[in-house]
Amino acid sequence: MDRRQFLQSTAAGLAAAGTGLQPMRAMAQGEPIRIGLMAPLTGVIASGGKEMVEGTQFWFEKINYQIAGRKVELIIEDDASNPDTALQKARRLVEQNNVHFLTGNLLANTGLAVANYVKGTGTPYFIPIIAADELTQRGRIPNVIRTAGYSGSAFPRPLADWALKQGYKRIATISQDYTFGHEQCGGFSQVFTEGGGTIVQQFWHPLNTADFSPYLGQIADLKIDALFVMETGADATRFTQQFNSFGLKGKIPLLGAMNMTDQSVIRTMGPEVEGIISAAHFAEGADISATKEFVEAYTKKYEKIPSLYGFSMYSGMMWVSRAIEKLGGKVEDKAALIEAVLKTELTDSPLGKPVKLDAYGNPIYDVYIRKVTKRADGKFWNVPVETYPAVSQFWKYDPEAFMKEPAFSRNYQGVKKS
Amino acid sequence: MSGVSRSKSPMGALVVLAILAVGVIAPFFLSRYQIGLATQILIFGMLAMSIDILVGFTGRTSLGHGAIFGASTYVVLYCVTQSGLSPYLAVLLGIATATVLAAIFALLAVRTNGVYFLLLTLALGMIVWGICLRWTQVTGGENGLRGDIRPKALSDYKDFYWFILALAALVTFGIRRFVQSPFGLTLRGIRDSDSRMRSLGYNVPLHLFIGFTMSGFFAGVAGAFYAFFNNFVSPSTVALTQSVESLLMAIIGGVGTLYGSFIGASALIALQNLVSSHTERWQSVLGITFTLIMIFAPEGIVGKFRALREKYANKH
Incomplete structure (x- = not known):
């Protein structure tokens, strides 16, 4: 401005x-x-x-x-x-x-x-x-x-459900270590483990991490089906680039929280972002x-x-x-x-499409599973591949019962003990 | 960095009384927002003044006072929102925590001076910040702690302002007495030459320890009531910028002048609020302003004023 x-x-x-x-x-x-x-x-x-x-x-x-x-x-x-x-x-x-x-x-x-x-x-x-x-x-x-x-925790839930449908069984998460990250990973981990998947390991790193190689080295050895990544801003750019230069792109599918592939991140990036899956209510590449x-x-x-x-x-x-x-x-x-x-x-x-607010002042959206795709002009954007209609912030849980559980934190991720 | 000029003249006392009187009647002329700003200025003025004890009277520049101040804020908010204690008891605990924290800082820092003292207090402050950021279960991490904690008796913003004004007057009086006491004189002796003080038989580290702890106590008082003011605390309250800003307030007002702290706090807070509403480059404007102050009035606003007055008096 x-x-x-x-x-x-x-x-x-x-x-x-x-x-x-x-x-x-x-x-x-x-x-x-x-x-x-x-x-x-x-x-x-x-x-x-x-x-x-x-x-x-x-x-x-x-x-x-x-x-x-x-x-x-x-x-x-x-x-x-x-x-x-x-x-x-x-x-x-x-x-x-x-x-x-x-x-x-x-x-x-x-x-x-x-x-x-x-x-x-x-x-x-x-x-x-x-x-x-x-x-x-x-x-x-x-x-x-x-x-x-x-x-925060709303959109990773349908993403976890989608991951289960892809047949992913073992997933690790990497996330910025603060509340927004705890909530997004929590939403994902809760639904994924309740559906029978396993969260192999969770990595938490400080905001503004310059070097991801210590994490990437471990991730490469985990034998996972996919990696859930919660990154924002410059961390998202650096993570994606380093993931690519580590040679992991194409070997481990990336599932991102929505900020990970937001235009504010990917508009300055190249082919390394192509194919990343994320979940959000808005997809700039939607055919609507x-x-x-x-x-x-x-x-x-x-x-x-x-x-x-x-x-x-x-x-x-x-x-x-x-x-x-x-x-x-x-x-x-x-x-x-x-x-x-x-x-x-x-x-x-x-x-x-019409959007309503729930009784708690949070909108109920149709949530897209989006894939980063190259446009004809060489720019990248998010295109929907699947839609989850009317996703509540409480997913399929009863709101009252849900709110009795602790809030997501680094120590509480809603992981179902099998 | 001259000591406080002890104006025993009735003029000095009159000026102080006049300023206090203006402070007391101000709420009748100001808007709610301006009274809020004035309250904030008084709170940060107290913090800056606590730093002035060290910078102006002891010759030690601390970059850890934001952390001491903020620790008190955290304790007050935690005690009221999480443990359900009475806010008054929480304030006492907050001040006690700040004092103990300052004592720990002091134990580690008193044997150093100059840039080492600066760096050590900076590092200790960073540790406190790190704890507040990381210890999520207690401090709420990045998001901090919040709740409506101000006691009913002070819930009206004007009442709260008057209360803080009275507190600031009391704290100012207390700090003034402290630095002008025989003990305060030894601090000034240490500022001017700690080797001379040592050879005169003073226990320099002990004096520094007490000076630092007292300074922390006053910072804790300011921090505890900042909790009432904001009803909120997050790691930015204990961050390095907090320490730097409050040090800047003391310097702009004039180190070693005590009252200058309030002038410095007014200048900084007013500038921040006015300029940032007009341009997003407000930080540059602030930076340039402070650079100019440092070039043309390195002794600070109150210091410059006093120097000019003396110059004028000598001419006549």
Whole structure:
């Protein structure tokens, strides 16, 4: 986001729209709808943060920063990839800017910090990116809703089921050693072992590992049918490259958590990513007209295929906008807004199929098993190979019973003892 | 790095009283968010002042105080959210933990000085950070600990501000008394020449140990109430950046000036909040600002002010 974009999006309120703006402003009644967007624009994951802002702006530009006749004022703050800063910015947005709702944040710890704050203020907080299971499970806060987001352990479950169907019996996991990794590996390991598979070994490595060879050396000797990999950002790039140069590509099939093959990772990579399987609700290579349209328009504007961050913020804000339309633009009543969002079924998102929220504020998606495939122009993207309809964050378990079990951690992976 | 100028004049006392009075009535003029910032400034001002005991009066630069501060925050949050203790008891335990931790740091660090002291405190701080990040069952790992822990009596943001203001006044008074006491004078002696102090028969390591531990105690006080302020803690609270930022606050305000810590905290927190809302390059703006301060006012804002005042007084 450069200075110009920032001005566009905030005070000037889309000055770039030029001539069309004046009449629209005259039409808009009373105060604008103020939206506080927090994204990590500096720090370790700044590139993802930038795409979050792009996705959000892309949506509001499409509707001319106008919902139900009211103007939208988007206030963007940098959470600096740091929970203390995120908290400070959330306070500023709520107490100083009087925003009607908050959205954004990328890292789980920033989202959890903000969620804890809005628990006290009652401000609606929409989290298309924050995947921490807790927020829509054990530690649910009524005004925190995962519009167009997903919970960490949800998508690896269908992937594990798919792996069982491929006849894989022995699988090892390698993952970044923090909560998001524990949850994704937990979801996978639980379903895979309950279906009769064996988790041979689990490797946990610190974030920002430069050299994977100690792990790759061991993995090569494990005699496994496949490897489940949970990596994000630069770790994902490095892992895939080193896996390839270790000569393991083609010998051990890779099953990835969705961030592993997200566009934010693979758009800079070459043939080493081809063929990696992952599970997600969004596949940029899906043969669905709504998806194609979104991907084309986004690519045209930002000169890159949309990533999870751009897609999720776009769809998340679309979701909230649809709910506000139903309320006739009245966002002041927090309880009504939350109620409306929970009841809104998102029908026209880039997913091309309707999505609903469950009773815990988490969406129920059709989940794709995706394969990284080369396009005609030489770029790589994720193409669906199979679909699991209506996947709940609780998989096939009873929510109440499920939430009585401990949360996933490095020590608790839900592995069924045989 | 001159010692605190002991302004016994009624003027000095009047200035302090006037500032306090402004602090007391401020909430009637400020928005809720600004009061929150002021509260934060007071808390970090206390932390910076605890560092000033070492940097300004003992000649030892610590990069481990963020960890001591944050350890106290962690203990308070853990005690209230996980063990269900009363927040007041938790605060006492938090401060006690910080003090014990500081004593351990001190035992290891007092025999060093200069860059070795800096590196040792840095390393010890990193250990605390590592523990907070890794010991997931207790510290919540990367995600940290959270919960609504502020006691009912302080739940209103204005009441909490006044409480912190009173606490900051008390801590300032306590630290001032400490550095101006005969014991504090020995610390200054050590700062100026520890070999001379040793040959005069002072037990230099013991004095440093006590100085460091006291400094940690005050950092712990700030950390415990930071837990009430944020209702949240994560490894970033004990991280190196926390130590560096609070040291920077002490330096910008002026080391050895005590009150400068609050000025430094105001400058840093205000800049962070204002600039970051206008440009994502806010860190560069901050960096340039601090570089300029170091070039034109290496003695810090309060230090520069005092130097100018003395210069002016000498001319007349």
